[in-house]
Amino acid sequence: MKIFVINAGSSSLKYQLIDMETEKVMAKGLCERIGIEGSKLTHKNPAKDLEVKIEKPMENHTDAIKMVLDALTDGKHGVISSLSEISAVGHRVVHGGETFSKSTLITEEVKKAIEDCSEFAPLHNPANLIGINAIEQAMGKDIPQVAVFDTAFHQTMPKEAFMYGLPYEYYEKDKIRRYGFHGTSHRFVSAEAAKVLGKKVTELNIITVHLGNGSSVAAVKGGKCIDTSMGFTPLAGMLMGTRCGCIDPAIIPVLMNKYNLSADDINNIMNKKSGVAGISGVSSDFRDLDKAAAEGNERARLALDMFMYQTKAYVASYAAALGGVDAIVFTAGVGENSPEVREGVVKGMEFMGIKMDTEKNKVRGTVDVTAADSKTKILVIPTNEELMIAKDTAELVK
Numbered sequence: 001m002k003i004f005v006i007n008a009g010s011s012s013l014k015y016q017l018i019d020m021e022t023e024k025v026m027a028k029g030l031c032e033r034i035g036i037e038g039s040k041l042t043h044k045n046p047a048k049d050l051e052v053k054i055e056k057p058m059e060n061h062t063d064a065i066k067m068v069l070d071a072l073t074d075g076k077h078g079v080i081s082s083l084s085e086i087s088a089v090g091h092r093v094v095h096g097g098e099t100f101s102k103s104t105l106i107t108e109e110v111k112k113a114i115e116d117c118s119e120f121a122p123l124h125n126p127a128n129l130i131g132i133n134a135i136e137q138a139m140g141k142d143i144p145q146v147a148v149f150d151t152a153f154h155q156t157m158p159k160e161a162f163m164y165g166l167p168y169e170y171y172e173k174d175k176i177r178r179y180g181f182h183g184t185s186h187r188f189v190s191a192e193a194a195k196v197l198g199k200k201v202t203e204l205n206i207i208t209v210h211l212g213n214g215s216s217v218a219a220v221k222g223g224k225c226i227d228t229s230m231g232f233t234p235l236a237g238m239l240m241g242t243r244c245g246c247i248d249p250a251i252i253p254v255l256m257n258k259y260n261l262s263a264d265d266i267n268n269i270m271n272k273k274s275g276v277a278g279i280s281g282v283s284s285d286f287r288d289l290d291k292a293a294a295e296g297n298e299r300a301r302l303a304l305d306m307f308m309y310q311t312k313a314y315v316a317s318y319a320a321a322l323g324g325v326d327a328i329v330f331t332a333g334v335g336e337n338s339p340e341v342r343e344g345v346v347k348g349m350e351f352m353g354i355k356m357d358t359e360k361n362k363v364r365g366t367v368d369v370t371a372a373d374s375k376t377k378i379l380v381i382p383t384n385e386e387l388m389i390a391k392d393t394a395e396l397v398k
């Protein structure tokens, strides 16, 4: 069975074609600048070690999807001879609100519900819907499509974890609450961790630490999420690449009044100008920060220290929420690639039985970096949201 996985953004679209028998990626790529001058498709065929770049105007997502489907079936760089080889399409959908607690076969009703959730993710959900409709136009209505939600895994959080201390009516009327994001990644790596440990996920207390451009931590008890650091939006939690994370909410009106900022202005500052980029003034990329800090840049050092400190605070509080922790799992761009950040996060937790082997921590890939005398396992597991989406899709169309 071959599953086509799509992650549609407002002006971009990432895709993978996955062969479910081998779980291998047959083709993958990215459409950039959709609807903007200079649209470009980068298509990769890993088996042939080929990469092609096609620069052609893409007015909308339907154009983009048509170009991708042409690339998949192209005589030279394609990987299938006909679109009928694709059994189903899986979509990453950012927000499922309280409606979706698991992945779902897409129907007209489901599309309407995704649209209803757009108020929570105004940049993402509409783009995801456009992707779904574009597939319908290009491949017909009969191709099964599945929506896999970033928020779904976190729907098991108990009320005391997902409620905010605002008047209750805002939850009832406006559904203001913690939703959490990166759920597909947290679910994938917690399941992988159980495999690595040779146990059932239902027997384990796991803290998953997804550190990338956007970062979040989740407490996973017996395979179910009981708390996570992102909130009503992906702005909450620790500071991130360019996002401020949790701050005293009273700072917002103070800055708005003092600098005559609109809601959009302050939102932009908190999402795009803050985080480790805002603190360091160097970059949102952790490689640049590592380099600058090593060269003596104090603000880059501070940004890294804040990032590790805030992440540590989530890990420690979730250890308490779980009542003990069997494994801590690091994943995503920074979690998989930065030994320094991993070490910084767990340093000082030895009193809780959490101890890293700093030598083992220097390597990459799926690794166990636990010290021999640690009670808690510390693992590094590469995330694979696309494979998780493909697996859910295959499962639902079987």
Ligand code: ADP
Pocket (backbone or CB within 6 Å): 211, 212, 213, 214, 241, 284, 285, 286, 287, 288, 290, 332, 333, 334, 337, 338
């Ligand atoms: P996204 O949230 O966009 O999916 P990723 O999970 O791909 O992000 O993570 C991107 C981040 O990973 C970048 O900020 C980059 O700095 C970081 N990263 C990648 N490789 C390394 C590395 N070798 N050392 C430190 N950070 C790295």
